[in-house]
Amino acid sequence: RKEVEQDPGPFNVPEGATVAFNCTYSNSASQSFFWYRQDCRKEPKLLMSVYSSGNEDGRFTAQLNRASQYISLLIRDSKLSDSATYLCVANQAGTALIFGKGTTLSVSS
Amino acid sequence: DAGITQSPRHKVTETGTPVTLRCHQTENHRYMYWYRQDPGHGLRLIHYSYGVKDTDKGEVSDGYSVSRSKTEDFLLTLESATSSQTSVYFCAVSREDTEAFFGQGTRLTVV
Numbered sequence: 001r002k003e004v005e006q007d008p009g010p011f012n013v014p015e016g017a018t019v020a021f022n023c024t025y026s027n028s029a030s031q032s033f034f035w036y037r038q039d040c041r042k043e044p045k046l047l048m049s050v051y052s053s054g055n056e057d058g059r060f061t062a063q064l065n066r067a068s069q070y071i072s073l074l075i076r077d078s079k080l081s082d083s084a085t086y087l088c089v090a091n092q093a094g095t096a097l098i099f100g101k102g103t104t105l106s107v108s109s
Numbered sequence: 110d111a112g113i114t115q116s117p118r119h120k121v122t123e124t125g126t127p128v129t130l131r132c133h134q135t136e137n138h139r140y141m142y143w144y145r146q147d148p149g150h151g152l153r154l155i156h157y158s159y160g161v162k163d164t165d166k167g168e169v170s171d172g173y174s175v176s177r178s179k180t181e182d183f184l185l186t187l188e189s190a191t192s193s194q195t196s197v198y199f200c201a202v203s204r205e206d207t208e209a210f211f212g213q214g215t216r217l218t219v220v
Contacts, residue, residue, distance in 0.1 A: 032206050043199055043211035044152070087152065089209075096142060096167060097201070097209050101151030 003027055004090050006100035013107055017078045021103045023088030024070045030090040033064055033071050038085045038102065078107045112136045115200050115212035122219055128187040130215050132200030140203045141183040143175065145196040152199065158183055190219045
């Protein structure tokens, strides 16, 4: 079983929509969590870290639910420039970072 | 910018030849990783290192070896390249329990 699972999508939404992605992880010892963004044929780049209390950065909100072992990313007021693949990561200290396969978002005008 | 350089950025090689990819970092990150990315598979871990001469296998390590003789360099070697190893290879670095930063990737084609 893959340690980190995501719905691959694609999610096709109009500009201005709110969209949410979920990601489940199987290792209960995972301690740190992140969301990355990857544009076509480019390297992944950190979008935001995910904290237990939840955190927000502008239009983006990340949540962590340790009891159910999932993390989420909410994007409000979607922009065309948000079109990308979003990768979640769960990490146990001292081990390698394991990525989900990614969720593809396409925002249209 | 975490000071990560991958070389070469593009390479075409023939089946059966050895290939070495290099990842160089300038900011003294302890952890270094090699991933490959293929359509439908996402990022898959090949090998990673948690210190000089300390390495471990990832989920797709068969056919690959690594070496880390200096903190700043992590080498990935394909002993005898096969067409199934045609892929985009990403190097990443991180500190303990923190986010990872990626190099720009190496596009490898095995013909």
